Amino acid sequence: MTQRSLDQFFKNPRTWKEDLVAVGGDFSVERLLYAYKRGIFPWSEDPIRWYCLDPRAIFDLQRVHFSKTVLRKVRQGKFRITFNEAFPIVMQACSYREKDNTWITPGFIEGYLELHRMGWAHSVEVWNAENILVGGVYGVAIGKFFAGESMFSFESDAGKVGLYHLFEKLRQSGFALFDTQQLNHVTWQLGAYEIPKHSYLDRLERALGDSNPWIIPPSLD
Template identity: 75%
Template structure:
């Protein structure tokens, strides 16, 4: 599809008042990149539901709050941290639910793994002393914009520690906008807050700039 066709498929978040902006389509890289660069994200499959929320939850990268316990674990190098080493496994960790169903269904796996291969989706991993994956976070990077998708932990604080390291890499690369979509207890406790959709879209337009893949700094 062309950019014009995508613009006809999605309602324009600048003028559309409802959160739901489209139903259907696919998880092709072009559609996902168009969606993220216009403040839209998928939230379910069969059919795919696309949203642009108002208000929108974000992190200010310069004002994130981590507890003393987490900072102490980071200083002690309790976990080995890696980047883009186990993207699929991180998605699997985020999708795991002992009882409840998950929104990370097969289409999400295929779509975001394709984005990962193209350099637009990234993961951060935490490994314990047995070299077992015990925590991780993944999301989508466009220009100086990062959309945090999901996080998991099999050991205490492992997920938050990967998020800390992700924030540090984003700050080193001068990212200006981190989207966390909707507030929950965890993101709120770390300093996430809500802004009007109109303000979010203005900041997004400046942050995206171009669609060059992000190269994580050493």
């Protein structure tokens, strides 16, 4: 797969006015990395639909709002937190919905597992006192840019506790942009907000920098 073929496959988000920028393709690492570096992400399978939303929802890493309940659970050490110990299980858990379908279908899981194996996709795992996985988050990191993909909780606030620790690691590593794609009730409560697509693309370009994989720093405690 060449740069030219990918350039021809995707519409340029800076000049294309619609949110949908391509249909088809695959979940190869080359295509996924090309897309994320240009503000594009997949949102369905069969066929794969690729989007660059306008407006775009992001987090300011310095101004995230966690509830007193979540912060108390963090202080109490109610959960054990790990990084990249159970990426496949986190993705499977994020794909589970009791009452509706999910966009995290088998093709997504296969593609992002390969991203993870190559160091581009990461997970946070939240374990309870019985060492059962009860919450988690996963996403894609390139340079100083992180795309948050999904979160799950099987115990109250477990996913948010994982997100808290993810934000802490990202701040420690000097990340400049956290993409959450679009607002929902949970991300809005946590402080996510919308910006115009072109502002997002400008921030993305600055955050990518040398576009290296993220080496997660060890815990300081």
